[in-house]
Amino acid sequence: MEPVSAALPEKINFSGVGKTFFVRGTEVQALQPIDLAVRAREFVALVGPSGCGKSTLLNLVAGLLQPSEGSVTYDGKPVQGLNFRVGYMTQKDTLLPWRSAADNIGVSLELHCRSVSKAERAERIAAMVDLVGLSGFENHFPGELSGGMRKRVALARTLIYEPETLLMDEPFGALDAQLKLVMQDQLQRITQDRKMTVLFVTHDLGEAIAIGDRVVVFSGRPGRIRAIRDVTLPRPRDVFRMRFSEEFSRLHEELWDELKDEVVKGTDI
Amino acid sequence: MTGRSVVSTDQAVRTKAGERRAVLVWQIAFGLGALALWELTGRVFGSTWTSLPSQIAQRLLLWGGTDLFRHVYVTLTEVFVGLALGTVAGVVAGLALGRTQTLALVLRPIIVTLYSVPLVTMAPLLILWFGLEMESKIVLVTVVVFFLMFFNTFAGVQSIDPLLVTTLDLMGATTLERYRKVIAPAAMAWIFSGIKIALPYALSAATTGELLGGSYGLGTLLSRAGSQFDMTGLYTALIVLLVIGILLSEGVAFVENHLLRWRHVAE
Numbered sequence: 443m444e445p446v447s448a449a450l451p452e453k454i455n456f457s458g459v460g461k462t463f464f465v466r467g468t469e470v471q472a473l474q475p476i477d478l479a480v481r482a483r484e485f486v487a488l489v490g491p492s493g494c495g496k497s498t499l500l501n502l503v504a505g506l507l508q509p510s511e512g513s514v515t516y517d518g519k520p521v522q523g524l525n526f527r528v529g530y531m532t533q534k535d536t537l538l539p540w541r542s543a544a545d546n547i548g549v550s551l552e553l554h555c556r557s558v559s560k561a562e563r564a565e566r567i568a569a570m571v572d573l574v575g576l577s578g579f580e581n582h583f584p585g586e587l588s589g590g591m592r593k594r595v596a597l598a599r600t601l602i603y604e605p606e607t608l609l610m611d612e613p614f615g616a617l618d619a620q621l622k623l624v625m626q627d628q629l630q631r632i633t634q635d636r637k638m639t640v641l642f643v644t645h646d647l648g649e650a651i652a653i654g655d656r657v658v659v660f661s662g663r664p665g666r667i668r669a670i671r672d673v674t675l676p677r678p679r680d681v682f683r684m685r686f687s688e689e690f691s692r693l694h695e696e697l698w699d700e701l702k703d704e705v706v707k708g709t710d711i
Numbered sequence: 712m713t714g715r716s717v718v719s720t721d722q723a724v725r726t727k728a729g730e731r732r733a734v735l736v737w738q739i740a741f742g743l744g745a746l747a748l749w750e751l752t753g754r755v756f757g758s759t760w761t762s763l764p765s766q767i768a769q770r771l772l773l774w775g776g777t778d779l780f781r782h783v784y785v786t787l788t789e790v791f792v793g794l795a796l797g798t799v800a801g802v803v804a805g806l807a808l809g810r811t812q813t814l815a816l817v818l819r820p821i822i823v824t825l826y827s828v829p830l831v832t833m834a835p836l837l838i839l840w841f842g843l844e845m846e847s848k849i850v851l852v853t854v855v856v857f858f859l860m861f862f863n864t865f866a867g868v869q870s871i872d873p874l875l876v877t878t879l880d881l882m883g884a885t886t887l888e889r890y891r892k893v894i895a896p897a898a899m900a901w902i903f904s905g906i907k908i909a910l911p912y913a914l915s916a917a918t919t920g921e922l923l924g925g926s927y928g929l930g931t932l933l934s935r936a937g938s939q940f941d942m943t944g945l946y947t948a949l950i951v952l953l954v955i956g957i958l959l960s961e962g963v964a965f966v967e968n969h970l971l972r973w974r975h976v977a978e
């Protein structure tokens with residue numbers, strides 16, 4: 443596992459990237475300058491207390507924000523304007539309320555630049571509906587779905603066009619523990635199959651270890667990288683049982699020590 | 712969990728339908744009562760100023776045999792053609808200005824100034840320009856509807872969640888696709904509420920134009936009856952207008968309920 447990814451080229455690079463927002467005259471520093479390199483096909487999980495700049499980091503990669511300092515490069519080139527190489531599943535749900543679940547999932551395939559035949563679109567939508575376990579709800583509007591179901595529609599919508607890089611902002615936060623494991627398993631499979639690069643934000647340290655090749659722990663706001671650990675557990679991983687492995691517990695304990703202080707600090711402020 | 716919620720919405724729908732039926736029954740009873748009272752007071756105290764429901768009914772039959780439908784047809788044509796033209800123009804302008812900051816800054820003050828003039832006062836001018844027949848009234852309706860639709864669409868477009876647009880943009884949507892897939896469908900809701908607001912204005916613009924002159928239309932029927940002191944004629948024309956107004960707004964509400972099903976779901 444490790445040697446394979448080490449040989450692969452760098453996909454995303456943050457060098458000295460910081461972000462400061464100006465809100466009605468006051469400065470809010472969201473990210474302290476950070477350095478991080480993500481290799482192609484790497485699955486990087488980001489954890490950290492609320493407000494530490496995780497979503498901001500993804501927005502920088504997607505080109506929705508410009509860094510206040512430093513530079514973000516994608517395939518060696520600075521990100522300028524929207525980055526069409528990424529599929530972004532945002533933290534806030536952005537389903538189109540007037541479209542059914544199936545039509546939301548397939549919307550990217552209707553676009554000129556990704557257009558496919560009607561039959562192929564229907565087939566791929568059906569496969570995605572199946573993958574995220576929404577059979578029977580294809581024709582429901584987002585307003586008729588539960589929060590977790592909406593998240594799954596958004597996930598399917600992002601996966602269906604197989605972007606080269608996935609940016610995922612707490613995709614499984616609204617799911618129950620069992621479904622979360624199932625979705626982690628599916629995500630692992632699909633990203634391995636399609637050789638995707640993934641930046642995955644989560645609040646759940648166990649999830650980060652279970653699914654990531656690397657786990658990056660952020661400090662509280664303004665965010666800075668507090669610890670990075672490789673997860674050397676071999677793939678494909680059994681997300682249902684790996685929690686009982688020794689390496690998992692060791693990593694969990696180690697990273698929890700780092701995260702714990704930050705979470706406590708975060709709540710103090 | 713889903714089972715229970717389905718049952719409860721079913722019950723809600725059923726009680727709602729029941730309530731609506733009860734309301735309808737009361738409304739009809741109230742209407743009939745008012746008519747009976749009108750007839751009675753007219754017969755007791757004289758009907759010079761108020762006419763009588765029975766006379767109005769007779770007049771309705773009489774007109775129905777001659778050219779009532781031609782009058783209705785002319786008014787409705789003015790309303791619908793003007794509504795269509797004004798809606799298209801207003802929506803296009805609203806979409807364009809709502810999405811283009813500089814254009815909005817330049818044109819908005821002009822449009823606001825124009826809007827603050829009561830638009831039906833343009834009727835005499837338009838009649839001089841476009842003649843006494845349908846054209847001038849169609850233009851008047853178009854102008855009135857344009858402004859209403861413009862403001863509704865303009866405000867609506869600016870309230871679209873920019874993240875919805877960004878999501879599609881990131882997938883590689885072109886500008887046209889962004890309009891077709893996000894902005895236009897989102898705007899449908901305000902377009903419909905705009906049409907609902909604009910309909911009575913369109914009807915009143917058309918009849919106001921007709922009051923000033925013309926050979927057909929419910930407005931001409933009204934002004935003719937007025938100049939001849941024909942109370943029954945006045946009331947009959949008014950009642951026909953009332954019925955048309957009700958049917959039009961009910962029609963829009965019906966279409967809206969069907970096209971914007973997702974919206975009722977979300978509420």
Ligand SMILES: Nc1ncnc2c1ncn2[C@@H]1O[C@H](COP(=O)(O)OP(=O)(O)OP(=O)(O)O)[C@@H](O)[C@H]1O
Nearest residue numbers: 463465470472491492493494495496497498499663
């Ligand atoms: N558009 C914005 N304008 C102003 N301030 C912002 C904006 N976006 C984020 N911030 C600020 O930047 C900080 C980091 O925000 P961000 O959304 O990246 O946090 P996060 O790590 O994703 O938190 P959470 O886990 O709660 O989602 C926050 O403190 C917030 O106040």
Ligand SMILES: [Mg+2]
Nearest residue numbers: 496497533611
């Ligand atoms: Mg966030």
